[in-house]
Amino acid sequence: MGIRNSTTTFAQSWSSTQGRLVRVEVLVLFSALIWILVQFLGSRRRRHSHGFFRFFVWAVYTLFTVLGPYTIGLLQDGPFRDQTFVLWATILLLIQVSADSLSVYSIHDIEQRKKMLVQHVLQIILVLWLIGNSKGHNTSYTATIWIFWIQSVILTYRKSGILSNVSKKGGLLKQSKVVADYMMIEHEQIPEDVTPNPETMEGYEYIFHGEEEVASLLPTAPEYRVGFRQVTGTKCTTIDSVWRWIESQSILTKEDVETAKDVALSFSLFKLLKRRLCGYRIGEAGLTKTLDFVLHGLISEEGNYVRAFRVIEIELAFLYDFLYTRFDTVSVGYYGWRIYYLVVTVTVWNSISGAFSRHYHRSNLEQRVHGNDVTHWVTIVLLTIVLALSLLPDTTDRRWDIVYELHSYKQPTWGTGISNISSVNRKAKNFWQRAFGQYSLLPDFDYHSWNVLPLLSLGLVDATREGQKAGKKIMLTDEVIERVLSGFKKSNGQLQDGQSALARNQLLSQFSWACTLPTHIHKILVWHIGTAIAMDGHPVPPTGDHRVAKTLSDYCAYLVAFVPDMLPGHGYDTQRIFDAVVMEARKSLTGCDTVSSRCEKLMAMVLPSGSSCRILQLGGRLGGELRGVVPEARRWKVLADFWAEFILFLAPSSNADIHAEKLAAGGEFMTHLWALLTHAGILERPSTTDGVGGNNGAPAHDSPV
Known part of the structure; x- marks a missing residue:
């Protein structure tokens, strides 16, 4: 009672x-x-x-x-x-x-x-x-x-x-359509006496502002695209003219001019990237000037790889603001x-x-x-x-203020966004988490989660699968950026699946078998296991080839385990392959309590005849052969070269939604590479001799594909 x-x-x-x-x-x-x-x-x-x-x-x-x-x-x-x-x-x-x-x-x-x-x-x-x-x-x-x-x-x-x-059913589709139609004929707008120069952006009339004004116009025959040539009184502002205006401002220091130009370029590239969210055709893909823009513009002759990566970071920051906040090109x-x-x-x-x-x-x-x-x-x-x-001041630093002033060509004064542009340069590294997710299969395949929280939350929290234990994140360093992008520049923009790196180190004949596997996921896991075996017993230093190889190998394994939709093939197929390899490891490595004992058992496995080898067996064979590469410095170099080349090869993707989704979760290094390759006109990876690719490489000729 x-x-x-x-x-x-x-x-x-x-x-x-x-x-x-x-x-x-x-x-x-x-x-x-x-x-x-x-x-x-x-x-x-x-x-x-x-x-x-x-x-x-x-x-x-x-x-x-x-x-x-x-x-x-x-x-x-x-x-x-x-x-x-x-x-x-x-x-x-x-x-x-x-x-x-x-x-x-x-x-x-x-x-x-x-x-x-x-x-x-x-x-x-x-x-x-x-x-x-x-x-x-x-x-x-x-x-x-x-x-x-x-x-x-x-x-x-x-x-x-x-x-x-x-x-996608409203303004994004409409405005991106204008940009897509314009970029189909952008290369035809360049006067014959002008040679495109990616360092000064002369001959690159990428839209910076103005597509909103023509978005409501109906397309014209015969291509039924927006007829820019027939539109009177309407002219889009292009990035080359914006750069010239910035350079003419005497109030800006040399460093401020370069930063303002990078912000403007990032904003223009952000508008180009939005087309991929809508599935529009990338009209400039395949043009020589498009590839030159990245190889000789973003990545200058001096090899300023960090600057190129910063431009992409700012571009993706614009995309994040556009998708997830209320800062956009209209209200800016x-x-x-x-x-x-x-x-x-x-x-x-x-x-x-x-x-x-x-x-x-x-x-x-x-x-x-x-x-x-x-x-x-x-x-x-x-x-x-x-x-x-x-x-309180807004949380978007000065980027949007700078873009607004460039929209109107407003003369900068000491109180405007451009005159305070140094804050953008200081905060560039704070736009994103700048960290690699890490996963190592051999130490963590026996990880088991009770998944209590997913049960208590009625599925609001995703369950952790068997063996799915993320390692501590590794901060992205300039060394990794330079290693990946320098290889891209040296190959003249040709994506390679790792075989070129092996050939440069005179090891292709020895390891070519490990580059002709059924799928790219097989290749990632086999080389990840082989790398782990080759590195067992060797402490990883804070810098150098050893660190680069270890970081990129574990990052690719992390993508397989946690973000499979960013990799080639269907994400669910990748997930099932990972789950199967985890179960195989638990059966094959029973009783091996240390990573070293697991490595030794994998190397001692007898390979069956024919082509019925499992991923673990192939990884054990590769690890044993990699241990034979001496001296150790050469071993670390070939692995660093391989992973730096292979991760860029994996980056092209038509799944733009997964990249947009991950922008709100700290961002992914793979997303930055995907955006960079998009602006180089590389939309899909080229075909390879292992039969897992398609004939999708962007041809290097002067007509859009």
């Missing part, structure tokens, strides 16, 4: 007016806290890929989209008619529509934008109903309520336009919003001062704790949070 009475008493107090007031106060403050977390986590998730962090961001985003509407519903359904509670409702409404840093959690949410916008419109109507039925005559509160409500309407309209621009640098936020700041400050004044309108529903009016202080806290977040 005691428990029943206590339960009844609690239920009655919880459903009472005071109980509902407590619930509303807690939910309002919690919603404001969630808003703060969304603002700070949105731009940081592209620098973190830890599973717990991603789950936390997902939980915060989900609560953010649920708590606000629920609390507004409580206010509308209860006896909360005082201006104070109506002000709370308008703040909650503003919170729902004003978080710029995390517009959607995944790219799949973008196509659900209509559902999201309908919810916002219903909330706007509910809050308007509250405003119409509010009680109180605090002039400061009245002004603030109406300004917040009007701001929410405007931001909802803005959000609708931006999400439509990102949607829109100074009207800054004026608007200034008005809001003044209004909020006026409201706070009004709440402290002796004319403050007391709510009929008062709740006091130790003599303090809780309702009053909740209002102060909410208004302070709105004021603080309105005054």
Whole structure:
């Protein structure tokens, strides 16, 4: 009876007016806290890929989209008619529509934008109903309520336009189509007396700005593409003219000029890359000038590989902002919003001062704790949070400000984005996590997870498969970047599957058998196992060939185990091959408790006749033969050369969605290589002698494919 009475008493107090007031106060403050977390986590998730962090961001985003509407519903359904509670409702409404840093959690949410916008419109109507039925005559509160409500309407309209621009069924498709049509004839726009120069971008009329103006035009015959030549009064700004304008600005230092040119180039390349998300044909693929752009432009004659990689990093940062936040090419640098936020700041400050004044309108529903009016202080806290977040600088550094100024060719002054461009250069390495995922099969194939969290979360957390234990991430170094890109430049842009690296080291005849395996996944795992055996017993130094080979080998194995969709072939097939190899290892290496004993047993396996060898057996054979490569420095060099060449060979892919998805999870090194090869006109890997490729290499001639 005691428990029943206590339960009844609690239920009655919880459903009472005071109980509902407590619930509303807690939910309002919690919603404001969630808003703060969304603002700070949105731009940081592209620098973190830890599973717990991603789950936390997902939980915060989900609560953010649920708590606000629920609390507004409580206010509308209860006896909360005082201006104070109506002000709370308008703040909650503003919170729902004003978080710029995390517009959607995944790219799949973008196509659900209509559902999201309908919810916002219903909330706007509910809050308007509250405003119409509010009680109180605090002039400061009245002004603030109406300004917040009007701001929410405007931001909802803005959000609708931006999400439509990102949607494949809306603006993304339309604007990318313009770029795709233009790039089909871009090489024909170059005057005959102009020789394309990738170092100065002369002869490279890639679109920088203006495609929005012609997106609504109908295509013209006979190709039925947008007729740029026939459009009068419309001219797209191109990257070559932007570079010339930047170089003409005397206020900029030499370093600032180079950084501004890189930002502009990254923005132009970002527009070209969006075509792959829509599946449009890449018209410049196969042109000599396209390959030269990467080999002699991004990667200069001096071998500035790190600079080339930084340009790609900034480009992908633009793509992340475009997909996952509300910063896009339409709203960028829109100074009207800054004026608007200034008005809001003044209004909020006026409201706070009004709440402290002796004319403050007391709510009929008062709740006091130790003599303090809780309702009053909740209002102060909410208004302070709105004021603080309105005054905080945005989280996108100066890139978008610079792009806006370049759009309008606005003359730079000491207060503009271009004049403060040094911050972009300093933050370039902070755009992404810059880390390699690592996985090593031989130490971790016997890993078993109980998967308690996936069970408790009803599948919200993905289950860990057998043997799927990620190693500690390795930071991406300039040494790895230079090793991969230098090989690409030396091969004159020809992708090689590792055989060229073996030939340069006079070892192709000995290891050619390990390059003619049934699939690329076979090859990755066989060479990964062989590399692990060859390195067993040798500590890995912090730099050098040994470190490069170990890092890239474990990264490719990590992609097989955790991101199979980034590799050749069907992702599910790759997953099943990995699972089968894990089970084979558990059966074949029973009783081997150390990595060294596992290596020795693999090398001692007797290979069956014919072509029925398993991946483990082939890896054991390769490891034993690699151990015969002496001296050790030569062994590490051939392995580093092989993996640097092979990972670039694996990078081309038509699955753009997986790369876009991983942008919101810290980014992948493979995505950066994929983007770089796209701009070189290399869309698919060339055919190889092992029969696993297709005749998909981009031919080196002067007509688009």
